[in-house]
Amino acid sequence: MTTPDGPKINRAALDRIIQRATELHTGEREVGDNLTPDEVLALGKDVGIPGRYLQQAMLEYQTASAVPPEKTLIGRLVGPAEVRAERVVRGASDDVVRSLIEWMDRNELMVIQRHQAGWVSWEPLRGMQAAIRRGTASLDTSKPKFMLSRAELVVATVTPLESGFSHVSLVGTLKGTRGGHVTGAAVFGSLGIGTAAAVLGVGLFPVIALAPLAVFGIASGAFMKGFRPISQRVQLGLDRALDFLERGGVKPGHELPGRTPGLIDLLANEVRRALKP
Numbered sequence: 350m351t352t353p354d355g356p357k358i359n360r361a362a363l364d365r366i367i368q369r370a371t372e373l374h375t376g377e378r379e380v381g382d383n384l385t386p387d388e389v390l391a392l393g394k395d396v397g398i399p400g401r402y403l404q405q406a407m408l409e410y411q412t413a414s415a416v417p418p419e420k421t422l423i424g425r426l427v428g429p430a431e432v433r434a435e436r437v438v439r440g441a442s443d444d445v446v447r448s449l450i451e452w453m454d455r456n457e458l459m460v461i462q463r464h465q466a467g468w469v470s471w472e473p474l475r476g477m478q479a480a481i482r483r484g485t486a487s488l489d490t491s492k493p494k495f496m497l498s499r500a501e502l503v504v505a506t507v508t509p510l511e512s513g514f515s516h517v518s519l520v521g522t523l524k525g526t527r528g529g530h531v532t533g534a535a536v537f538g539s540l541g542i543g544t545a546a547a548v549l550g551v552g553l554f555p556v557i558a559l560a561p562l563a564v565f566g567i568a569s570g571a572f573m574k575g576f577r578p579i580s581q582r583v584q585l586g587l588d589r590a591l592d593f594l595e596r597g598g599v600k601p602g603h604e605l606p607g608r609t610p611g612l613i614d615l616l617a618n619e620v621r622r623a624l625k626p
Contacts, residue, residue: 541565
């Protein structure tokens with residue numbers, strides 16, 4: 350055993366330790382290749398894992414959709430035009446949808462575009478309300494800033510599963526943002542080629558033409574690489590919303606706070622929240 354002053358175990362190490370301990374435990378038992386759900390629950394009970402977590406994990410495994418990576422050249426070089434996250438959470442589908450709408454309203458600069466049963470889409474909030482929320486958020490350092498602002502569209506699909514469980518799929522669209530980065534990279538590349546051609550056209554040494562090619566080539570590559578941090582932040586925003594639902598954020602409709610009705614109330618609430626100790 351280590352002493353309190355010994356090395357600490359972070360979350361990543363803890364996950365590996367638990368996974369390895371589970372492998373060692375199951376290796377001591379005769380476990381077949383194909384187990385029934387009841388056998389999985391019994392095995393989990395034997396190692397001390399609550400049945401509700403095993404049930405949720407099995408449902409998540411059964412409903413996971415394998416989405417192949419984008420195989421286009423642009424997708425490989427720049428990044429995907431869509432990012433997605435999915436998870437099984439506890440709660441009825443209607444309650445999950447309401448809780449997710451309330452989360453987006455409080456923590457992201459998104460506004461509902463369409464809302465149907467089990468399906469919601471959001472688009473970025475613009476105008477004065479967006480400016481007010483950005484300004485007041487800059488004064489509040491107690492929580493992470495908005496993460497989905499660069500997504501053109503966020504779509505949530507909630508599918509009811511067994512009693513008390515729902516499958517949630519979130520998709521963020523970044524086609525326009527990626528297109529802007531590709532266009533910018535192409536412009537810098539064209540400038541480099543055009544400048545090099547002009548240098549050669551006036552009869553200067555060919556080696557001089559390499560300078561603009563190198564400068565604009567570096568700028569083009571940097572512009573192209575700038576898209577991946579954007580997509581990674583949107584991915585993190587989707588996962589953050591699912592974390593909220595998974596950790597008890599799903600509430601019945603009567604327990605959710607009312608939405609802010611107007612601009613004046615929005616301004617007052619944001620300023621009050623920013624100035625609150």
